Amino acid sequence: MSSDIADNLARVKARVADAAMRSGRSADAAQLLVVSKTWPAERLADVVAAGHLAFGENRVQEGEEKIPQLPGHLQWHLIGHLQRNKTRKALPLFQTIHSIDSLKLARYTSNVAGELGLIPQIYLQVDLAAEESKNGYDPDQIRSDLDDLLALENVSILGLMCIPPMAASPEDARPWFVKLRELRDELEHRAGQLLPGLSMGMSGDFEVAIEEGSTIVRVGSAIFGSRSSHF
Numbered sequence: 001m002s003s004d005i006a007d008n009l010a011r012v013k014a015r016v017a018d019a020a021m022r023s024g025r026s027a028d029a030a031q032l033l034v035v036s037k038t039w040p041a042e043r044l045a046d047v048v049a050a051g052h053l054a055f056g057e058n059r060v061q062e063g064e065e066k067i068p069q070l071p072g073h074l075q076w077h078l079i080g081h082l083q084r085n086k087t088r089k090a091l092p093l094f095q096t097i098h099s100i101d102s103l104k105l106a107r108y109t110s111n112v113a114g115e116l117g118l119i120p121q122i123y124l125q126v127d128l129a130a131e132e133s134k135n136g137y138d139p140d141q142i143r144s145d146l147d148d149l150l151a152l153e154n155v156s157i158l159g160l161m162c163i164p165p166m167a168a169s170p171e172d173a174r175p176w177f178v179k180l181r182e183l184r185d186e187l188e189h190r191a192g193q194l195l196p197g198l199s200m201g202m203s204g205d206f207e208v209a210i211e212e213g214s215t216i217v218r219v220g221s222a223i224f225g226s227r228s229s230h231f
């Protein structure tokens with residue numbers, strides 16, 4: 001069992017590096033975030049044993065249970081929606097938050113981080129498809145909030161994140177990845193500062209995302225297997 005996970009991890013890492021080099025970037029241009037939601041700490045231990053450090057969880061409560069069971073030097077990223085009332089619990093656990101989707105939440109996160117003496121790294125989660133059911137920041141709203149976002153003192157804005165609409169093939173996701181990159185380029189130009197991070201790409205489409213400039217891919221089932229299979 002554990003060697004399966006180690007094999008999967010090695011295979012995904014090789015694919016991440018190949019996709020980066022294929023698109024003229026360095027082999028380490030895109031970081032791999034191993035998405036461990038729903039899997040117990042013992043399963044993650046196999047990935048840690050293989051030398052991997054960065055994990056993504058989508059629920060604060062699951063992080064509260066799991067993170068203390070694993071070595072303290074790991075890096076934890078919150079990739080799911082952050083509820084305001086969970087912020088104070090989330091910040092000491094997660095160094096990076098991929099799901100900031102309003103100025104109000106960004107400001108609150110910065111204020112709480114200031115009280116706790118922390119400076120979390122954040123991505124702005126963009127709702128590119130304007131889907132009512134999805135969480136995410138409207139691109140026009142980001143444009144108008146940009147100065148206020150960049151003025152927040154206790155968050156470090158790395159860039160943008162997206163979850164494209166469900167697609168039948170990886171190629172169907174490509175236009176969304178292009179849109180996210182173009183929005184990032186535009187915001188950098190407006191702000192006169194770099195927003196280098198693009199959190200995009202999951203098990204089904206991470207190679208396409210890397211070809212379009214992803215700097216961090218969030219991969220779960222390609223490493224652990226299907227989440228539905230262990231229920």
Ligand SMILES: *Cc1c(COP(=O)(O)O)cnc(C)c1O
Nearest residue numbers: 035058079202203218219220221
């Ligand atoms: C679950 C999840 C992933 C990983 O999905 P896989 O298809 O299992 O790789 C990535 N990003 C977010 C936001 C998720 O919730």
